[in-house]
Amino acid sequence: MKRTLLLAILSLSTLLGCEEPLCIFPKEPELPNKQFPIGNTEDYYYVDLDAEINNEPRDNDYDYYFDVEGLPLGMDYFVNFRTISLEGTPEEAGIFEITIFLEVDGPFRNDFDDNVDDLCSYRTSKTYTLIIE
Numbered sequence: 137m138k139r140t141l142l143l144a145i146l147s148l149s150t151l152l153g154c155e156e157p158l159c160i161f162p163k164e165p166e167l168p169n170k171q172f173p174i175g176n177t178e179d180y181y182y183v184d185l186d187a188e189i190n191n192e193p194r195d196n197d198y199d200y201y202f203d204v205e206g207l208p209l210g211m212d213y214f215v216n217f218r219t220i221s222l223e224g225t226p227e228e229a230g231i232f233e234i235t236i237f238l239e240v241d242g243p244f245r246n247d248f249d250d251n252v253d254d255l256c257s258y259r260t261s262k263t264y265t266l267i268i269e
Contacts, residue, residue: 159256161191162190162191162256162257163189163190163191163192163255163256164189164190164255164256164257164258164260165187165188165189165200165238165239165240165255165257165258165259165260166187166188166189166190166260167185167187167236167238167260167261167262168185168186168187170183170185170264171265172222172234172264172265172266172267174267174268174269175226175266175267175268175269176226176229176268176269177225177226177227177228177229177268177269178225179225180223180224180225181211181222181223181224181225181226181268182221182222182223183221183222183223184219184220184221185219185220185221185222185236186218186219187200187202187218187219187220187238188218189240189255192255194243194245195218196218197242197243197244197245198240198241198242198243198244199240199241199242199244200215200217200218200238200239200240201238201239201240201241202215202220202236202237202238203236203237204220204222204234204235204236204237205234205235205237206232206233206234206235206263207222207224207232207234207266208226208227208228208230208232208266208268209226209227209228210224210225210226210227210228211223211224211225211226212224220236222234222266226268228268229268229269230267230268231265231266231267231268232265232266232267232268233263233264233265233266234263234264234265234266235261235262235263235264236261236262236263236264237259237260237261238259238260238261239258239259240255240258240259241258
């Protein structure tokens with residue numbers, strides 16, 4: 137039964153002529169689900185997020201590019217390979233919706249074979265809530 141279903145899916149994708157890779161097990165960049173700790177305007181704030189490419193054992197062979205929107209005044213972000221750090225002393229209190237954008241490029245090293253599989257997507261984003269008291 138499972139084999140028949142898989143053959144039907146593969147046949148359908150061939151008939152439709154889809155140029156996108158068939159993503160049964162999606163290989164795409166991913167940002168973690170994380171709840172940010174509450175900060176305040178009198179203290180230095182710091183939080184790290186580690187990105188990865190799910191279902192891709194070679195995710196260290198890609199370049200990672202980040203962008204961030206919505207940080208409060210007094211805070212900035214810094215990138216170290218697959219890790220993005222949000223830090224600084226916030227100058228204003230409030231609830232901030234922080235959106236992190238991630239795009240990857242690669243892989244630049246291929247130890248497995250000459251046929252590099254495409255990712256299902258090369259970019260993602262996630263919105264986090266930051267509470268500053």
